[in-house]
Amino acid sequence: MKHSANFLAIDLGASNGRVVLGTWDGQRFDLHELHRFANGPVNVLGNLHWDPLQLWAEIKIGLARYGQQYSQPLTGIGLDTWGVDFALLDKAGRMLGNPFHYRDARTDGMMELAFERAGRATIFRQTGIQFMQINTLYQLLSMVARHDPQLAAAETLLMTPDLFNYWLTGRKAAEYTIASTSQMLDARRRTWASDLLETLNIPANILPPVVNAGTVLGELRSDVAREIGARGAPQVIAVGSHDTASAVAAIPDLGPESVYISSGTWSLIGVETAQPVLSDRALALNFTNEGGVAGDIRLLKNSTGLWLLQESRRQWQRDGHDYSWDELLRLADQAPPFRSLVDPDDxxxxxxxxxxxxxxxxxxxxxxxxxxxxxxxxxCCMESMALASRAVIDSLETLLERRLEVIRIVGGGSQNALLSQFTADACQRPVVAGPVEATALGNVMVQAVATGHIDDIAAGRRAIASSIPLSSYAPAASVAAQWQDAFGRFNALR
Structure with missing residues (x-):
C-alpha cells in the first residue's frame, strides 16, 4: 500500500449532489465535504427532465474548492450517480436536449410493449435485470414508439455518469456497473445485448464500449483543469459509477451470511454473487443482477425507500412546516404502532x-x-419500509436456499436509528448500520485501488472498517409477534 493521497468523489444523487475529499494516509480513509448542492427534476411542458449543465457547473465549483483549500495535487477524481438515465449526443458530441428523468410518464405501457415484442422471460435471461418501467430499455423503447427525432439524430448514448466523465476527459465509455442498470447489457457476456436491442428496434450502434470499474479514463481535460485551478493533471477514474455499486463496495465484512440494504431514496437489498442468477425463480421473484466493482454481481431487488418520507417532508415544507429529520423521528416514535401500512412500491x-x-x-x-x-x-412510512425489506429478504432466502443472518445497512438511511430498529424487529435479525457515507467511501476506495495505493477491494474494505464507527441494533423478541401480525397485513396489500 502506498501512503498519502487525495481523491475527489463526485456523488450525484436524485435529490442532491456533493463533491467530497477523500484522504488516504496509508491505513485509514477520511472524508471532508467540499461542496453540496440541490438536484431534482425540472418540469418542462409536462415532462420531467434533469439539468446536467447546472450539475456540471456545481461539479466545477466543488473541484475548484479543492484547489483553493489544499496545496497537495489531486491523485484522482471519480464520479457516481443514480442509475438508468442517459443523455443522447450528436456527431459533434453535443447533447440532443435535456435528459429525461426516470419518473417521467413517457415509459407508461412500455414494459408491456417490450413483453409483446421480445418476451418477458427472454429479456430477463439475457439481461438478468429486474422489471421496472424506469429502466433505460423502456425509456428508449418509448422514443422508438414515438419516432422521437432525437433518437434518429443520436450518435452516442451515455449513461449519466459516463456523460460527466466524458466532459471531464473527452473519452466516451460505458462503465460496467452503470451499464448493467440499463437492462440492455448481456448479464453473462457483459457486453451490450445486441439481439434484444435489434428485436426492439433500439440502435445498438450508439452504445459505447463497456469498461470495468477501476479503469483509468485519462487525465482531466486541460481546459477544465485551468478553469478550476488544478495543480498537475489528476487522473479521472471510472469508479463504481452506479452509486449503489460504490456503496456496496464500502460495506465491511460482507460475507455470504450477510444481506445489505443500501438505504436512500431507494432501498436496494441484496447479496454479492460470483455469477448472475438467471433462473425461473429469480424471474418470478423479480430480482436483478447488477454489476459490482470487482466484476462480480450484486443480486438484489430495488424497493422504494425513503422516497415516501422525503416527499412527505417536502409537502409539509410547502405547507409551512419545516420539520427536521430528528423531529420527524421523534413524532413517529410517539405515534401508535401498526395503525396503517402501505406498499411503498404501489x-x-x-x-x-x-x-x-x-x-x-x-x-x-x-x-x-x-x-x-x-x-x-x-x-406508516418507516414501518412499511421495514416490512418491505423483510419481504425482499424472505424472497432472497428462498432464491438462495439459505438463511441470511445479518443485515448491513449503509447510506443515508443508516443514520435513521428508528428505521434501523424497525428493520431489526421486523426481520428478527441483527442490524449493523453504517457507513453513512458508503457511496463516497466506495468511490474513493476504488480510486485508491486503481492508482495502486491499495492492493484490492478486499483490502479496501478492511481499511474502511478501521476508518468508520458502526452502530448495531438487536431485534427485540418482545415485539416479534406484533411485527409478524403486521407482516401478514402487509402481504395482503401487495
Whole structure:
C-alpha cells in the first residue's frame, strides 16, 4: 500500500449532489465535504427532465474548492450517480436536449410493449435485470414508439455518469456497473445485448464500449483543469459509477451470511454473487443482477425507500412546516404502532403531487385508518419500509436456499436509528448500520485501488472498517409477534 493521497468523489444523487475529499494516509480513509448542492427534476411542458449543465457547473465549483483549500495535487477524481438515465449526443458530441428523468410518464405501457415484442422471460435471461418501467430499455423503447427525432439524430448514448466523465476527459465509455442498470447489457457476456436491442428496434450502434470499474479514463481535460485551478493533471477514474455499486463496495465484512440494504431514496437489498442468477425463480421473484466493482454481481431487488418520507417532508415544507429529520423521528416514535401500512412500491406513490394525501388515499382505499398526524404518516412510512425489506429478504432466502443472518445497512438511511430498529424487529435479525457515507467511501476506495495505493477491494474494505464507527441494533423478541401480525397485513396489500 502506498501512503498519502487525495481523491475527489463526485456523488450525484436524485435529490442532491456533493463533491467530497477523500484522504488516504496509508491505513485509514477520511472524508471532508467540499461542496453540496440541490438536484431534482425540472418540469418542462409536462415532462420531467434533469439539468446536467447546472450539475456540471456545481461539479466545477466543488473541484475548484479543492484547489483553493489544499496545496497537495489531486491523485484522482471519480464520479457516481443514480442509475438508468442517459443523455443522447450528436456527431459533434453535443447533447440532443435535456435528459429525461426516470419518473417521467413517457415509459407508461412500455414494459408491456417490450413483453409483446421480445418476451418477458427472454429479456430477463439475457439481461438478468429486474422489471421496472424506469429502466433505460423502456425509456428508449418509448422514443422508438414515438419516432422521437432525437433518437434518429443520436450518435452516442451515455449513461449519466459516463456523460460527466466524458466532459471531464473527452473519452466516451460505458462503465460496467452503470451499464448493467440499463437492462440492455448481456448479464453473462457483459457486453451490450445486441439481439434484444435489434428485436426492439433500439440502435445498438450508439452504445459505447463497456469498461470495468477501476479503469483509468485519462487525465482531466486541460481546459477544465485551468478553469478550476488544478495543480498537475489528476487522473479521472471510472469508479463504481452506479452509486449503489460504490456503496456496496464500502460495506465491511460482507460475507455470504450477510444481506445489505443500501438505504436512500431507494432501498436496494441484496447479496454479492460470483455469477448472475438467471433462473425461473429469480424471474418470478423479480430480482436483478447488477454489476459490482470487482466484476462480480450484486443480486438484489430495488424497493422504494425513503422516497415516501422525503416527499412527505417536502409537502409539509410547502405547507409551512419545516420539520427536521430528528423531529420527524421523534413524532413517529410517539405515534401508535401498526395503525396503517402501505406498499411503498404501489404505483400511487411513484410521483404524486402530495405524498401525505396519497398515503391517506391508499389507506382509505385499502380499508385502513387514515394517518391523522405528521407522526402517524412518518411511522406508516418507516414501518412499511421495514416490512418491505423483510419481504425482499424472505424472497432472497428462498432464491438462495439459505438463511441470511445479518443485515448491513449503509447510506443515508443508516443514520435513521428508528428505521434501523424497525428493520431489526421486523426481520428478527441483527442490524449493523453504517457507513453513512458508503457511496463516497466506495468511490474513493476504488480510486485508491486503481492508482495502486491499495492492493484490492478486499483490502479496501478492511481499511474502511478501521476508518468508520458502526452502530448495531438487536431485534427485540418482545415485539416479534406484533411485527409478524403486521407482516401478514402487509402481504395482503401487495
Amino acid at each position: 404505483r400511487e406513490f411513484l410521483n404524486p403531487t402530495d405524498m401525505p394525501a396519497a398515503i391517506r388515499s391508499y389507506c382509505r382505499r385499502t380499508g385502513q385508518p387514515e394517518p391523522d398526524s405528521v407522526g402517524a404518516v412518518a411511522r
